[in-house]
Amino acid sequence: MSTSTLTPMTHALSDSWTMTRRELARWGRQPVAVVVNLVFPVMLLLMFGYLVGGGRGLSGDYVDYLVPGMLALTMAFGLEGTMIAVTRDLDKGVVDRFRSLPMANGAVLVGRSAADMLQSVLGLVVMIGVGYALGWRAHGGPGAFLGAVGLLLLFRFAMLWIGIFLALVAGKPELVQAVQILVWPVGFLSNAFATPDSMPGWLGTVVEWNPMSQTATAVRDLFGGPGGEAGHVWAAVAWPLALLAVFFPLAVARFGRLSR
Amino acid sequence: MADTAITVEGARKRYGNKNALDGLDLTVARGTVHGVLGPNGAGKTTLVRILSTLLRPDAGRVEVAGHDVVAEAYAVRLRIGLLGQHAALDEELGGRQNLEMFGRLHHLGARRARARADELLARFDLADTGRKPVTAYSGGMRRRLDLAASLITEPEVLFLDEPTTGLDPRGRAEVWDSVRSLVGAGTTVLLTTQYLEEADQLADRISVVDAGRVVADGTADELKAATGGDRVDVVLRDAGQLGAAVALLPLTGVRVDADRRLLSAPVTDRMAALSGVVRALEEAGIEAEDVALRRPTLDEVFLHLTDRTKEAA
Missing domain, CATH: 3.40.50.300 (P-loop containing nucleotide triphosphate hydrolases)
Structure with missing residues (x-):
């Protein structure tokens, strides 16, 4: 192949950074949208903490059970934001312009992931702060704390690439709404709010196998709260990695297929 | 190159x-x-x-x-x-x-x-x-x-x-x-x-x-x-006379637009067509508001060309 086929690698980093900055500039333009995104999981947390919470038959305080679950749920719901952003760009034709520029091909997707991960970090910070105000505490020490945050972000990273893939398949924002509905059962058929043993047999099994439950359980363990299981960390690492192994190449291939 | x-x-x-x-x-x-x-x-x-x-x-x-x-x-x-x-x-x-x-x-x-x-x-x-x-x-x-x-x-x-x-x-x-x-x-x-x-x-x-x-x-x-050259457009005062004019005028391939009281036809000899049309209208006592020679519009060229490819297909 001729050297003029591919964009020089030196551009890959700067292009990715330009694409990330684009998203950050959008936040500056739309602070309300950013706040709404941050407030939504907080509202869910308050709702479950105050309206539904208490008397769950847990060994410890419900808030210590609920907060890690809600952190995992926040990461799962991030998938919607990723999908909306990707389809919006596809629909507006701005992705076409990017693809017609002499820029690194992958930068569009790298910028998307970097910006979404930053937003997720921000979301975690807010949720942990609110959880703290509600009386939740991490009992596991700083190393375990960072490990838990890492597992949550790894899960988010897997959700992100599923989101990119689904958005590329759906193509149009209208279709995203249909896929969005699927996020809710995945989010709620998990152990975020209640332990699987409090559910009917088959439901409990589904909930237990839900990748999000794996992350929540491992995070609870690392935070030293109720509902955690020692040795569950491997599952919370393996599941997202398995999802990434499937959806990352699928998303990249699908992006390449835009030129077919 | x-x-x-x-x-x-x-x-x-x-x-x-x-x-x-x-x-x-x-x-x-x-x-x-x-x-x-x-x-x-x-x-x-x-x-x-x-x-x-x-x-x-x-x-x-x-x-x-x-x-x-x-x-x-x-x-x-x-x-x-x-x-x-x-x-x-x-x-x-x-x-x-x-x-x-x-x-x-x-x-x-x-x-x-x-x-x-x-x-x-x-x-x-x-x-x-x-x-x-x-x-x-x-x-x-x-x-x-x-x-x-x-x-x-x-x-x-x-x-x-x-x-x-x-x-x-x-x-x-x-x-x-x-x-x-x-x-x-x-x-x-x-x-x-x-x-x-x-x-x-x-x-x-x-x-x-x-x-x-x-x-x-x-x-x-x-x-x-390439699409048949010039055309003559005739606008009549009375749309009711369009039919009579089509029968009378020394033209072929006439298109009629009743709303605009307009006749339009391709011509080969510009001046002969123009004088022929004016004379025929005068003799029959049909009043015209406008008689004009013009090049075809691109619209006509376009319709002509795309119609032709459909027929060929």
């Missing part, structure tokens, strides 16, 4: 069982404006997407600015600008932010990207609104910003895919002015349009595309001449 900006030989692109491009050939000379004219679904957008490296052709040879669009996509991208059918901007960002972003993606560096954004904003009369988000722009302003974004690096070849579709007459005039000023600077422009007037106004040469092929090629005048 050096004086050819675009070469397309036997380009094919198939979607399912529909041929979007069915062996299309096209040559565009450097520094000219080439109009690609065709109805919806003729393959115009597919052609532009292939030329701008967004789509790979299934077959055929496609070169832009001396480089193959598939094997040397990066080299092509360094030399082209694209204005797609829909404004390809980040709508939430401001005009300047958009241009700076595209400048950085052209690897101008931060300072030059900023300077270039200012230049382009001034040139397209957007300097006052550079801070506003694109969502607050009018259709014409948005299109101008979009055009500015496609000119970050003074491209050798610029593709405009239906640049004025959806614009009001004022917005259309704005875009036309911008395109004319570009051509003065030596850029090669390939323009697709459904508006014959637009092709007539802007393009040096026109290719009429239908069903994925070029069905006619030439200057606007050549195309008009």
Whole structure:
């Protein structure tokens, strides 16, 4: 192949950074949208903490059970934001312009992931702060704390690439709404709010196998709260990695297929 | 080679069982404006997407600015600008932010990207609104910003895919002015349009595309001449006399437009036809408001050519 086929690698980093900055500039333009995104999981947390919470038959305080679950749920719901952003760009034709520029091909997707991960970090910070105000505490020490945050972000990273893939398949924002509905059962058929043993047999099994439950359980363990299981960390690492192994190449291939 | 900006030989692109491009050939000379004219679904957008490296052709040879669009996509991208059918901007960002972003993606560096954004904003009369988000722009302003974004690096070849579709007459005039000023600077422009007037106004040469092929090629005048030459138009005072006039006049292939009280027919000998029509009307006592000779409009050329390809198929 001729050297003029591919964009020089030196551009890959700067292009990715330009694409990330684009998203950050959008936040500056739309602070309300950013706040709404941050407030939504907080509202869910308050709702479950105050309206539904208490008397769950847990060994410890419900808030210590609920907060890690809600952190995992926040990461799962991030998938919607990723999908909306990707389809919006596809629909507006701005992705076409990017693809017609002499820029690194992958930068569009790298910028998307970097910006979404930053937003997720921000979301975690807010949720942990609110959880703290509600009386939740991490009992596991700083190393375990960072490990838990890492597992949550790894899960988010897997959700992100599923989101990119689904958005590329759906193509149009209208279709995203249909896929969005699927996020809710995945989010709620998990152990975020209640332990699987409090559910009917088959439901409990589904909930237990839900990748999000794996992350929540491992995070609870690392935070030293109720509902955690020692040795569950491997599952919370393996599941997202398995999802990434499937959806990352699928998303990249699908992006390449835009030129077919 | 050096004086050819675009070469397309036997380009094919198939979607399912529909041929979007069915062996299309096209040559565009450097520094000219080439109009690609065709109805919806003729393959115009597919052609532009292939030329701008967004789509790979299934077959055929496609070169832009001396480089193959598939094997040397990066080299092509360094030399082209694209204005797609829909404004390809980040709508939430401001005009300047958009241009700076595209400048950085052209690897101008931060300072030059900023300077270039200012230049382009001034040139397209957007300097006052550079801070506003694109969502607050009018259709014409948005299109101008979009055009500015496609000119970050003074491209050798610029593709405009239906640049004025959806614009009001004022917005259309704005875009036309911008395109004319570009051509003065030596850029090669390939323009697709459904508006014959637009092709007539802007393009040096026109290719009429239908069903994925070029069905006619030439200057606007050549195309008009190729479609049967001149026509005579007769406008009567009384629409009730149209029938009588058709029977009476020494013309063949007459078209009647009752709403406009108009008869129109092709002619070969201009003066003989004109005097024949006037004499026949006078003798029969039919009053005419207007009798005129004219070249065919591009509309007529277009209908003629695209009808013909349908009959052939």
